[in-house]
Each structure stands twice: as C-alpha cells, then as structure tokens.
Amino acid sequence: MPRKRNLDRFDYKIIEILQVNALITNKELSKLIELSPPATLERVRKLVKKDYLLQPGYPLNWEKLHFNFKILLVANIAPNDRFSYLKAIADCPQILQTNQIKQEEILGLFQEKLRFMSIAIFRDQEEFREAWIDITSKTKAPIKFHIWELGEEYNSKKPISLIG
Numbered sequence: 720m721p722r723k724r725n726l727d728r729f730d731y732k733i734i735e736i737l738q739v740n741a742l743i744t745n746k747e748l749s750k751l752i753e754l755s756p757p758a759t760l761e762r763v764r765k766l767v768k769k770d771y772l773l774q775p776g777y778p779l780n781w782e783k784l785h786f787n788f789k790i791l792l793v794a795n796i797a798p799n800d801r802f803s804y805l806k807a808i809a810d811c812p813q814i815l816q817t818n819q820i821k822q823e824e825i826l827g828l829f830q831e832k833l834r835f836m837s838i839a840i841f842r843d844q845e846e847f848r849e850a851w852i853d854i855t856s857k858t859k860a861p862i863k864f865h866i867w868e869l870g871e872e873y874n875s876k877k878p879i880s881l882i883g
Contacts, residue, residue, distance in 0.1 A: 726771070729754060733762055734771065738816050788841040789869040793820070795832040800860040804835070809855035814839040838869070 726734075733750045734741060743751075749759035766772045770783050792814075796804045808817050820834040821858040849867075857864055 725769075730766060732772070733759070733766065734819055736756060737763075739770065786840050786842050788843050788847055790839050790841070790847065791867045791869055792837040792839060792864060793866075794835050794837070794862050794864040796835060796858075796862060797831070797860060800858055800862075801833055803860070804854070804858045804862070807854040808835075808837060810857070811839075811854060813841050813846070813850060834865075 729752050731749065736748060736751055744761050745756050745763070748763075749756040752759060754762070763772070786812070805817070808814050814837050817835055817837040820836050839847070839850075841850065851864075
C-alpha cells in the first residue's frame, strides 16, 4: 500500500526518536531534529491529533504508518546455531521481542532444537519475507518456523525505519 506523503522528514524523525525514548523533553527533541522547541511541540501535537502517536508515552499507531503485518514467530534452532540466529534477529529492528521457550522434557528426552518466540511488525508479508531471507542467510542454518498473524498492539524497543 503506497504511503501518503503527509509527513515530512521532521515528522518521521520525531516518530523515530519517540520510539526509543518517549520521555525525552521537548527541548532535547528539538535539538535532535534541529527545529525550535515551539515548532517541535506543534509537530508532536499534530502527530497526536492525526493519530500517528497515541498518548500517553506516544506508542505508535502502526496501521496509520502502514505497518499492517503483526506476527508471532516461533523458530526451532539447532543449539550450535543459537548465537548466529540471535544476532541476526537483533539486527532486524522490526522484531520487537524475542524469548527462548523453555525446553520441555518429553518421555525423559530433551528436544534436539532450541525454540525461540518473537513478536514482530512489518509493513506487509513481502517485507517479512525479505527480512526472513536476511536472517536465515546470516544464521547459515536451516530454520523450521511457524508464524501467526496478531491483532494486538506492540511498542518497539528500538527504532524502525519509517521511510521505506
């Protein structure tokens, strides 16, 4: 879905900064985007009014920003590929959270693979596909995975590039 150009580079920069630090002062934010504090405050108010930012703490309205593919990803990884997988996942800003699922003992045997669960948000399935190709190429190992589309809202812990 093409993005409307009703936001400019200052608006995108404000959104990217607030993803990382929603508690930043207006004065600090204005220095980072190189606008006056009153102009910065007016832009933040406009982003809230137009529903790009949701109060309090300024969580993003992902749908308005055209990030419509929210997923739960469960991947099975060989123990010796664990660190390369976690590094590749960490390099993908759309993956908001990853946790290892506790290994369960089944009939006295442990599973051979480690299982990781991630929550991620992408613009669409194609963007996920491209990111997954990058992750698997960095891991250099076959990864069996399942994905489920989510309807819940999540906040990013690191900046996601909003300019595609």
